[in-house]
Amino acid sequence: MGITKLADLIRSDAPDAVSYKDISDYTGKVIALDTSVVLNQFRAATPSLSPLTGVFFRTLTFLEHDIKPVFVFDGKPPVEKTPVLERRAQAAGWSPHKRTGMASSQTNDAIELLKHIGVPVIQAPGDAEALCAKLVRVGVVDAVASEDMDTLPFGANVLIRQLNAKRDRYGLSIGVLRTYCLGFAD
Numbered sequence: 690m691g692i693t694k695l696a697d698l699i700r701s702d703a704p705d706a707v708s709y710k711d712i713s714d715y716t717g718k719v720i721a722l723d724t725s726v727v728l729n730q731f732r733a734a735t736p737s738l739s740p741l742t743g744v745f746f747r748t749l750t751f752l753e754h755d756i757k758p759v760f761v762f763d764g765k766p767p768v769e770k771t772p773v774l775e776r777r778a779q780a781a782g783w784s785p786h787k788r789t790g791m792a793s794s795q796t797n798d799a800i801e802l803l804k805h806i807g808v809p810v811i812q813a814p815g816d817a818e819a820l821c822a823k824l825v826r827v828g829v830v831d832a833v834a835s836e837d838m839d840t841l842p843f844g845a846n847v848l849i850r851q852l853n854a855k856r857d858r859y860g861l862s863i864g865v866l867r868t869y870c871l872g873f874a875d
Contacts, residue, residue, distance in 0.1 A: 695842075712750075715831070718757070719756075719758075719759060719831050720757070721758075721830040721832070722760050722834050723761060723821055723835040724744075727744060728744065728795070728796075730836070731743025731744065731747075741799055744802065744803070748806055760808060761811045762799075762810065762811070762812050764812060764817075765814070765815060767815060819843045821845065823843070823844065825844075825845040825846060831847065832848070832849050
């Protein structure tokens with residue numbers, strides 16, 4: 690649901706908590722992804738393509754850099770999130786979100802795709818970002834990649850934002866990441 694201006698607060702009051710890294714700095718690491726954020730990024734960026742295309746290429750980028758992705762899917766959203774989900778659905782022209790806990794066909798397709806590629810998939814009981822944060826806290830993964838700042842208040846101490854791989858003119862994958870590291874030094 691978000692905490693308004695949390696990123697601004699961290700940048701102003703804890704500037705040493707923010708670092709800029711290249712995607713290659715995460716070689717050999719395990720990174721959890723809040724899959725709903727990934728799917729929504731690709732829906733917004735490429736509305737004429739299926740977001741599954743984006744998930745596929747994002748996964749390949751990780752694997753090319755020897756990064757092991759763990760895709761975490763949302764479970765049943767909390768009641769408090771209903772107004773936010775309804776606003777998002779209206780803005781996107783979708784039917785209002787139903788709190789059934791049942792995955793959409795697109796989510797099921799993403800799960801199948803990732804399983805066929807051999808990438809770990811986890812179904813969270815509730816919000817994926819909460820489970821991603823827990824996975825970092827207990828040491829199962831090294832970081833969370835998400836644009837959702839809620840991951841930090843849920844307890845993650847490493848959040849990677851602005852994760853994007855681009856191709857330069859020579860066809861090489863490059864990417865600059867903004868990493869929020871809380872509770873420890875690099």
